[in-house]
Amino acid sequence: MHNLEPLDEQERALLRRTIGLRCRRARLQLGLSQRRLASLMARSPSWVREIERGEQFAPPYLTKVLAPAIGVSVGWLYGEDDLPQLVARALRQLQAAQRTDPSR
Numbered sequence: 001m002h003n004l005e006p007l008d009e010q011e012r013a014l015l016r017r018t019i020g021l022r023c024r025r026a027r028l029q030l031g032l033s034q035r036r037l038a039s040l041m042a043r044s045p046s047w048v049r050e051i052e053r054g055e056q057f058a059p060p061y062l063t064k065v066l067a068p069a070i071g072v073s074v075g076w077l078y079g080e081d082d083l084p085q086l087v088a089r090a091l092r093q094l095q096a097a098q099r100t101d102p103s104r
Contacts (some may be wrong), residue, residue, distance in 0.1 A: 017054035018079045019063070024052040042070045067072035 007015065027037050027048075029084035034048040041048075041062070051066075058066060059078075067074045 012057065013054065016051075016057050019077050020052045020054040020073070022077050022079075023048075023058075023066065023070060026072045027052075030071060032070070037069060042063050050092070082092055 027034070032040075034052070035045045038045040038048045043062075047056065051058050060074075063074050063077050067077055075078070
């Protein structure tokens with residue numbers, strides 16, 4: 001079993017910024033306002049704003065709610081690359097478009 005060292009302040013700040021930037025990016029791609037996302041999560045708009053600015057840490061139990069609300073995985077919020085999931089989503093969208101318009 002591995003003993004993990006706790007994150008130092010610099011690492012925590014980097015993690016907060018990563019989650020915040022990715023949250024904002026995904027939210028904007030969906031066309032959601034901070035107020036709407038907050039409503040979907042039963043949180044305040046100021047909470048969403050603080051998360052996006054990296055001022056507040058989103059605990060794991062809330063990232064499990066945040067990620068599906070903005071259409072991403074928890075891993076992606078934490079900095080993982082979700083290229084396979086993005087490709088799969090694009091393929092599903094293409095297949096759906098082809099079903100509605102076979103000329104594509």
